Amino acid sequence: MSVAALEGPPAAVVSGANRGLGLELCRQLRQRGWRVFALCRSSSAELDALSTPPAGATNQQQADGESGGSLTVVQGIDVSSDGCVALLQAALAGVPVGLLIANAGILGVDSLAELDTAAIRSQLALITSKMGSIAATREGGKAGSAGYR
Numbered sequence: 001m002s003v004a005a006l007e008g009p010p011a012a013v014v015s016g017a018n019r020g021l022g023l024e025l026c027r028q029l030r031q032r033g034w035r036v037f038a039l040c041r042s043s044s045a046e047l048d049a050l051s052t053p054p055a056g057a058t059n060q061q062q063a064d065g066e067s068g069g070s071l072t073v074v075q076g077i078d079v080s081s082d083g084c085v086a087l088l089q090a091a092l093a094g095v096p097v098g099l100l101i102a103n104a105g106i107l108g109v110d111s112l113a114e115l116d117t118a119a120i121r122s123q124l125a126l127i128t129s130k131m132g133s134i135a136a137t138r139e140g141g142k143a144g145s146a147g148y149r
Helices: 003-007 020-031 045-050 059-063 082-091 117-138
Strands: 011-015 035-040 070-075 097-102 145-148
Touching (some): 011 020, 020 035, 020 045, 020 097, 035 045, 045 070, 070 082
Parallel strands (some): 011 035, 035 070, 097 145
């Protein structure tokens, strides 16, 4: 890992970042100076707008976190598939991750009446395990903070 990577702003990885809670977490982290990696299957207009540097910010200011942090969208991440691991590893190569938020989920019902809380707990455990394993493996077992909703 390069010294430059360690000297930059802290890095946060947020899955399920293209809408809802994930999108807002990305917005808040970026405003607080974090270097955010927003993971999603496909981006949204709102997420793309967050990845644009603020008006007047130079590339160096954005890289240094002086413009309120930065946001990189990583598309093609599907937490139900192991096929995205290589894509995620390439996107995070050399970046020390200080915060991992496993926000993505798989919900197959549209009604709260049909909601199976045991299935949701199982999905959260699977997603958190996958994301945590990727971070721990990539950093040689030296992962930062991990959280899930």
